[in-house]
Amino acid sequence: MDLIKWKNNDIFDPLSEFDRLQQEINKLFDIERTPLNTGLFERKFSPAIDILETEEEFKIICDLPGIEEKNLDLSLAGNVLTLKGSKEEAKESKERKVYRRETWSGSFQRTLSLPETIDPDSIQAELKNGLLILRIKKREDVKPKQIPIKIK
């Protein structure tokens, strides 16, 4: 048996654990964490996405295990990015018995509204090990500029 460090940081405030519990429960109802819509038609599945913003670019990471390049369709119209694709089920044979099914197959679609500041021509996509990484640069005129000021 391992010793586990007692996590209550504030020994004089034993109720702080309740605060933490309350925060965790509130997090479950946090609307901003869940995607509002997944496109016009609700599909079976909506892949998990991260969107990161840096000073230079936007990076979109999407979990797409088992998706082949030819079955993935990306399109950018204005600043609306649509990820569309389908995953083929492994060939079924009559004798196949499925004991447990957690993975999905079929089609999916996800539409993302990107900020106006993107440069649509600079989009780069890479699919590797079931991970889709998209990079979109920001337009030159919206990048933060540093203007050095000389002190006389």
Add this chain to the structure above:
Amino acid sequence: MERKRLTKDRNCLVPLSTISEDQGKVIVQMEMPGIDKDDLTIKIEGDQLNIYGKRDTPEEKGHYIIRERSTGDFLKTYTLDDTVDKEKIEASMDKGILTLTLNLKESVKPRKIQVKTG
């Protein structure tokens, strides 16, 4: 023990899996997006089959606008029973999906018995 040694203080996820049986083989498919075949450790210890996929998430610069993907390593342990031939386990990794093929022992495979006419 194996579990503790491998993962230390790392966050671990259980990969989504589909298990099916087809023609004397048990096929386990596990979704592990972002895992290369070199990141995988598959071990059999006794009747435990350990599958561990190490996924290093680099500290990203910038801030997240949307963050839905969970980070962490993939870890799953299966207990194999006597019907599985432990010497004949194959694994392949393709596009973030690990496929394990477990061969059943000859003695438990369904057999057809011919009826002779006397």
